[in-house]
């Protein structure tokens with residue numbers, strides 16, 4: 001792993017130098033103001049964290065280093081992890097080394113299966129995924145080294161070591177959960193030593209495994225969901241937890257618990273359910289007017305339209321566009337994809353005038369489409385979709401936290417205030 005370790009080390013050194021200059025040259029520079037709207041509005045838009053793995057431009061979407069989605073959508077998850085954590089794509093040698101490293105570390109310990117199999121069949125797959133990761137926490141190298149005493153300068157090395165161990169096991173863990181819950185608990189073993197992360201996932205899920213376009217969809221899934229800068233619920237949670245030096249297993253599990261919410265990663269499951277409800281009511285080929293009526297009735301009932309809106313994006317999510325390109329190429333006749341398109345035709349106009357124009361972004365996000373593609377390939381248990389998202393998102397958690405530990409970033413601890421403090425403070429403001 002020397003090549004990866006050396007590159008991460010160099011990246012951390014260079015970022016540390018840049019930050020030192022910034023700190024020394026502009027110690028008191030003001031980045032922004034904090035308004036009442038900010039602190040009562042989920043801290044939306046407040047610039048308060050540094051994240052160098054990726055960046056979300058409101059109008060162009062996700063960037064990893066200087067690459068936009070069309071530049072990296074054909075890469076493998078291994079290449080993407082390398083890119084997130086080092087800032088550049090791997091050479092052929094570097095990629096082979098990383099793939100073989102993941103392969104060596106890929107087996108999930110037996111006790112994890114015992115734990116997961118003892119759980120109720122009604123447990124949500126995301127809960128099992130999070131518990132499966134926690135169940136492996138005893139293997140944390142960081143935890144062991146920290147207990148013995150290591151210098152701060154070594155924190156990132158053991159965070160990276162834990163990250164490699166964890167990421168390597170996610171395909172087997174996730175596929176095993178799918179099989180425990182939906183395939184009578186029979187796990188699929190593989191004797192093929194050469195499977196990469198996406199291949200391992202496809203093989204172990206155990207259906208459609210010889211269909212190259214399903215394998216490619218799984219690869220794309222693991223690439224597009226990998227990271228979305230530092231402030232989203234799941235990444236931020238994992239950053240906060242890891243900043244207390246809780247190891248990456250604890251941090252990843254915590255981040256995934258945030259991803260499991262319907263306003264975040266669970267939206268892909270909710271979207272599929274939404275489409276199923278439309279089909280139940282109007283049949284598999286609803287008219288555009290029927291879809292419009294369904295959307296309006298949903299809003300009238302006080303619910304959100306899943307898969308639409310975003311806290312940062314102000315355009316159609318380029319991840320949505322990338323999945324649409326895949327769908328058009330491989331399953332354009334899928335009734336689910338067709339309904340996704342009809343929703344795309346009607347929802348933005350409806351949301352634009354909803355609540356007096358209050359919806360900041362009426363356009364679709366990644367969750368509006370991703371599940372419809374999995375459904376087409378036979379993954380009809382849509383409770384599993386957020387786990388597919390989660391495997392990928394852990395790449396980002398790991399990269400972000402490795403770099404944060406390398407930069408010796410302190411424990412994250414913003415200040416909260418009481419309503420009484422706020423009232424008093426505002427009373428003293430000029431003009432109040």
Ligand code: HAX
Nearest residue numbers: 263264265267304305306307308309310311359360361365
């Ligand atoms: N349907 C109905 N109303 C919506 C809406 C939607 N899709 N999106 C936003 N709104 C409403 C909000 O609920 C809010 O109403 P109130 O002030 O009355 O509470 C108002 O519009 C303003 O919200 P906003 O500023 O536009 O959006 P936020 O930054 O607060 O929230 C969300 C962003 C993604 C949570 C929001 O758009 C939403 O709930 N969307 C539907 C769920 C969804 O698709 N989530 C996945 C997002 C992508 C992601 O994280 N994937 O993992």
